[in-house]
Amino acid sequence: MIFKVYYQENRFEVPVRENTKSLYVEAASEREVRHHLKNRDYNVELVQLLEGSHLDYEQASQNYEVESIE
Structure with a gap:
């Protein structure tokens, strides 16, 4: 899943x-x-699950880069 x-x-x-950033x-x-x-040293405001059309929209962004937890 992508968050x-x-x-x-x-x-x-x-x-x-x-000043809010996202990853x-x-x-x-x-x-x-x-x-x-x-x-x-982050102040995490929100962790949001991305799925469906919302995920598709985010993937189309030029800033879309996923960190993977291994």
Whole structure:
């Protein structure tokens, strides 16, 4: 499954929408994604499962690059 993660790069700053970044992670569950990212200094706002037409739309983006959890 592919998940889209919305995050702020510094967990100690107040979240501001304009500073929100995203990345894509291939994992079996949201829990795996959060575990994979726990050592990064990110303030994770949302982990969203992508499927169907929403996944197709994201895959068409030029910024679409998936991290795989092994």
